[in-house]
Amino acid sequence: MPRATIEEVAALAGVSRSTVSRVVNGSTSVSAEALAAVQNAIAELGYAPNRAARSLASRQTHAIGLVVPEDTTRFFGDPFLASVVAGISSRLSESEYILNLLIASDDPDGKMTRFVRNGGVDAAIIVSHHASDSFIERIAEAVPVVFGGRPARVRESDIIVDVDNVAAARAAAEHLIALGRRRIATITGTMTMAVSVDRRDGFVAALADAGLQPAGEFDGDFSEHGGAEAARLLLQGGKHPDAIFVASDLMARGAMGVLRAAGLRVPEDVAIVAFDDSRVAESSDLTSVRQPMFTQGEMLGGMVIDLLAGTRPDPLTILPTELVVRGSAPAV
Numbered sequence: 001m002p003r004a005t006i007e008e009v010a011a012l013a014g015v016s017r018s019t020v021s022r023v024v025n026g027s028t029s030v031s032a033e034a035l036a037a038v039q040n041a042i043a044e045l046g047y048a049p050n051r052a053a054r055s056l057a058s059r060q061t062h063a064i065g066l067v068v069p070e071d072t073t074r075f076f077g078d079p080f081l082a083s084v085v086a087g088i089s090s091r092l093s094e095s096e097y098i099l100n101l102l103i104a105s106d107d108p109d110g111k112m113t114r115f116v117r118n119g120g121v122d123a124a125i126i127v128s129h130h131a132s133d134s135f136i137e138r139i140a141e142a143v144p145v146v147f148g149g150r151p152a153r154v155r156e157s158d159i160i161v162d163v164d165n166v167a168a169a170r171a172a173a174e175h176l177i178a179l180g181r182r183r184i185a186t187i188t189g190t191m192t193m194a195v196s197v198d199r200r201d202g203f204v205a206a207l208a209d210a211g212l213q214p215a216g217e218f219d220g221d222f223s224e225h226g227g228a229e230a231a232r233l234l235l236q237g238g239k240h241p242d243a244i245f246v247a248s249d250l251m252a253r254g255a256m257g258v259l260r261a262a263g264l265r266v267p268e269d270v271a272i273v274a275f276d277d278s279r280v281a282e283s284s285d286l287t288s289v290r291q292p293m294f295t296q297g298e299m300l301g302g303m304v305i306d307l308l309a310g311t312r313p314d315p316l317t318i319l320p321t322e323l324v325v326r327g328s329a330p331a332v
Helices: 006-013 017-024 032-045 051-058 072-077 079-092 111-117 135-142 165-178 194-209 224-235 249-261 279-284 293-308
Strands: 063-068 098-103 123-127 145-148 160-163 184-188 217-219 243-246 271-276 287-290 316-319 322-324
Touching: 006 017, 006 032, 017 032, 063 079, 063 111, 063 135, 072 079, 079 098, 079 123, 079 293, 098 111, 111 135, 123 135, 123 293, 145 293, 160 165, 160 293, 165 184, 165 194, 165 243, 165 271, 165 287, 165 322, 184 194, 184 224, 184 249, 217 224, 224 243, 224 249, 243 249, 249 271, 249 279, 271 279, 293 316
Parallel strands: 063 098, 063 123, 123 145, 145 160, 160 316, 184 217, 184 243, 243 271, 271 287
Antiparallel strands: 287 322
């Protein structure tokens, strides 16, 4: 029997061809009634998209590029990135798109950029970006892009899914202040990233409102090793801080190891509040700011599908955060 066409599906369902295309591609911008009608028509006609023919006709790959401007060690060791990727993958699994992982701390020879600009993917999701990542802008000029987190340079056309890092860091610092801590230091993430700047700014603002100055500030590079090195630097100044706001769980775990090796008790001598509320926080009994990492990934995946289906999402989506209190900085 001849293969059923998308036009026949649309006619039987009583919808437009573009609506059928949205359903087939997993877009969320379809009413429940239209979705049911199309699914019933597909089942009745035995319709199956001809991927090869469709790709040739539309010049689409049905692949989404996940662009991560980091080295592989950072990517595979970071619980934040792992959760976001899991969310993206979960959402794309409901569609006909596949996920292509593009990891590079830099693109000096333009290999990644050429791959994207030459049609290697239909769109891109970009996470963990730095101010120096100029190749990101060349990718964004070539294909539809959705950003996980605020990029260092925001353009009018950008679509961003993020949390309010300033307000979340402020809440973390206010918790430490409410515990009576006064010598409060911070271990920041990589300061070429907007997320690190925002978390540091929220921390500093909360201290300023309480009439306090940071007891120290060092960059922990969003890594466990970097968090440990930053903690060593904080302890070199003589009088140790009585609290530390650490901009990620991974850095906090590294810092806690150094503090305990120096004979300091957590939280009795040094209270710690971290960020992410990943499995690292759970296993290390860390008080941490919870951000919905898996949900962020799901939203990024859904938004890029909608973009490719012709629906433009809101330019900025801010997800909620919550301070989860554990043993490293227990409530009074």
